[in-house]
Amino acid sequence: MTGQPFDYFWLGKLSIDSLPFVEFIRDPNSNTAVGAFAKAAAIGGAMGLMVLLTVFGKWRVFWHEWLTSLDAKKIGIMYIVLAMVMLLRAVIEAGFMRAQQMLAVEQPGPLAPEHFGELFSTHGTIMIFFMAMPFLIGIINVVMPLQIGARDVKFPLLNAISLALTAAGAVLIMISLVIGKFSTGGWSGYPPFTELAFNPGAGVDYWIWAVTLSSIGNTLTGINFAVTIYKLRAPGMTWFRMPLFSWTALCTSIIMIFAMMPLTVATLMLALDRYAGFHFFTNALGGNMMNYTNLFWLFGHPEVYIVILPAFGVFSEVFSTFSGKRLYGYHSLVFATMAIAVLSFCVWLHHFFTMGETADLNAAFGIATMLIGVPTGVKVYDWLLTMVRGRVRLTTAMLFSIMFMVTFVIGGLTGVILANPPVDFAVHNSLFLVAHFHNMLIPGTLFGMFAAYYVWFPKMFGFRLSEKWGRISFWCWSFGFYLAFMPLYALGLMGAMRRSAQWFDPQYLPWLVVAFCGALLILAGLASQVVQLWVSIRDRDTTRVPGGDPWDGRSLEWSMSAPPPEYNFAVIPQVHDRDAFTWMKKNGTSYTAPEHYEDIKMPKNSIVAPVICALTAALGFALTWHIWWLTIASFIAVWATVIARSFCQNTEETIPASQVREEHERWLRSVKALKPAPREHETTSANQGLAEVVV
């Protein structure tokens, strides 16, 4: 399993076996071929990116405009790009898993069981920590400051460092694809299976450090967002005038502040067990794995709401905007969001009803879990009622939202079922559970993030995405989802367990074949999104929205050009109404020049974040492979960087009022020249980002 290390001092536990393709060259078979394909794809992707940057001479732009930028919008976009790259990997992995399970009925199947174990572990870890989290944090970064009328988040450098830490974790996961092997302990990494005694390899360490880095990044993000929303709202933006997306961003941030820490603590304790011989979760000498499950799910359940609440916010905006109507039951939705945020901390035990607690405890947590169904159900009906008496426009974002609504309640139904300890005893750890949480996270989080991507893409880049390819991807994803996951409910009820690399029951086969077809359809959906991006960039001159308001938007983020200037608002607006921008449009103040402009202070670019990204990735890699000199060097270097930064005095630059005036007036003139688009032509080139105001 582990070969002779090359040189323990300089290279730690790295050996010939940890190098890519060695396994395939030694023993070419279907299993190692899949591994070699993945490694080649990862290396090829990284090389391809570098070649492209070199060929087009974009390294300088990449560095100055992106990597070192402290602009929340750009950081947000980088988060989203990271999420999409990771999504691509994890969906392909899902395809391999579905193929393996389909081909492994009463036979071994193409993949070795450990390889399958790595696949479900990376799939879960990536989807939660490196897809869902970065995606929603990215969207919040782009949208939230614009929505509340702020120029940036409160701590821009901290924001960049959060991204750096998350990216370093993602880099570590990508490296694990190429060098050595990843953990087989699943995304939850339960000890004692992940303890040294049972998993001596580097895989679990990759998992620990990737997850730890991202969880620290997420804690900092939560602090940053919460402070931003508390302190930087525009004048007049009272709590109950705040758009619902920002409300969900706030609730998510608060959950992050409280819930990421248990994860960090759990992974670090596991690390102490593995590296220093402590006894937190070991079998012997007073260790107890039950402490881990409590810590992990104390994070893990709130995490579910961290990833779903922002999506709820997106849906609230989408239903309201594309129904041309104010949000129904705003206060109800706010209270429901807060109720969910509080309840999310009261239910973690339902992840282990089968651990032998008393019936009193199980029942209490079961009831608490079901209670979450109430505010969630309220939300769904509030969205439905938002469409009632509206004029519903079925754009791609709206299609995803409606599909979410009807599909999500099925997941809610199975959630209520699973909340019952007596039933959970029968389906715990089964594919029923797998179907349930995919039923929550795909229509919930992922469709929400897609809807956000379609809605706010024009704001980020100044042109719309292809509606045609958007619809194709929508149908692929929707049908793909139903085909891939409804069979898993059935399989779970038939006693099929999750994480099985092989089956011994021929009756599972038809269901597995259907599920595989669903996975293919989902892959097609993802492929059409890639095509969509390509087509949209190619045709961008026909879909530009210089007016900045392509969807007849209701909140402040639609009130400036697309893409917005670095400082977001030429002048911080005064908010008069919950639908602030709609109010402006109705009262004719939406495109008027203010009386005077002021100088704007914005943070200068900083190399700190990319440096910390590189150093923490090195730190994680060094820890994983026990390369101690590098561990010490990179750890010191990280803190030296932070301290050095604290000696920088000129961290802000001033944009003079004259420049702001010139840019703003130029934009106002260009808006005057645009022809307002009626909603019928929303998805045609007639839509230039200026909405027809119907009074």
Added chain:
Amino acid sequence: MNYPSARWVIVLATLFLASCGFSDHGFLAPAGPIAEAQRNHFLSITAWTLVVIVPLFVATPIVLWKYRFGKKDSTYRPNWTFSWILEGLIWGLPLIIVGVLGWNVWKVSHQLDPYTPIASDKPTLRIQVVGLDWKWLFIYPDQKIASVNQLVFPADRPVRFELTSETVMQAFMIPRLGSQIYAMPGMITQLNLLASEPGSYRGQNTQYNGKAFAKQKFTAKAVSEFTFEDWVNQQKSNPPLDISAYNKLARRSVLSEPVFFGNITPGLFQRIIERVKSTPAVELPGAVKQTSEGGS
């Protein structure tokens, strides 16, 4: 079943499920009272929850049709944002249903608590279960025999399992009999099950524990009281299970055939637990001699 009014739902649902191939798998094809109660609870919960979600399935297409953008003659009230009646309904109805379900959960959770002995006029059979990598050891302390990967027990008589694990956390489950419970190293969990009729059911580990996880299956044979006595007597002549035989057995392996032991060392189960708690597992037990390799 707690709601007589919903009984017909269960009958229909059972028929439907049977036609889909669930008739010989999982707890929807119960072979004992626990699984049966779980199935009934499952179906009634489903029915109750449908009260909340079916209206949405009905209303969504209607709303989408009625208020579609192209239909200009529908009411359009862009500033309509609230109605006390509707709000009361969408908060009230789920609250009532969760109230009903919650009360029911409290009751059924206690009835189906895996630690609660099953009422019966027959004496309970005690079986100690040890989860090994990747096999199950069943010790019959009162009969002083043991078996690996084959669980034989009398039908229609309550069985009380005490479980632990030699390695990592595992979960013991016989789907058609109902509840599962974790088997954890250094600890004892309990599970009470009963098979109504003689029959052969698949049992499995449901908690991932390494490469041969998928192969950690066993057969649970419910037999008549007479056959059970007979079987116990047959096992007495098998080789004994003492600590050294156990150590050999505990090595990581997948067994192609069940193994049986005659005379077991008294207190073995307790000794296993104590040993796991006191000995740091630095080295893996074995991985040398394996009857059949788990995968690649």
Added chain:
Amino acid sequence: MNKIRKYSRHPGLNMGSTDPETHEAAETLLFGFWVFLMSDLVLFALLFADYAAQSQHGVAGGPTPGDILDLKNPFIETMLLLVSSFTFGLAALAMKYRQDRTRLVFWLVVTFALGAGFVGLEVYDFTDMISKGHGPQTSGFLSAFFLLVGTHGIHVSSGLIWLLVLLVQVFVFGLNRNVKTRLMRLAIFWHMLDVVWIGIFTFVYLFGVA
């Protein structure tokens, strides 16, 4: 900004009357730092909870808290830390009247010395325990003990490094707004560590010995 806003209080040293500009700049910064401290306190809450469980159930035949904990050094450590909090308070008061850099530096140095004494004594205690065979590898209880007390110690040590960096900055930059708000943040960090230590002293040492 109107006058009321300028002199509004925020959680931290009130500099509204002596240095209103810094006071105002500090408002959001300190608020952010309090939120950070909240997440840091979650960390300690979890470690306390883990200690509560493992000091009871994780002894595993090894020494119990009553066997190996004594109050002498922890009591001295408590006093060092409490006094250091007080001296930091004096430093903060010195800072409030911006001319008095010497006095500020003096009290910061005293604080540093007391903090270093605390860390030194703790390190001595730890090495002593390890040399007696009561290292963190001994049992779940001792793992939890070293993690809880050690995490606090690491926090104090980072506080010391932070203090050093700020001392350098006081000399390099003088008492500008950045340095002042940083000192204000370090002050609440330092006081929080004091509060956490009171928890540790009570919960780990007093309860352990009792």
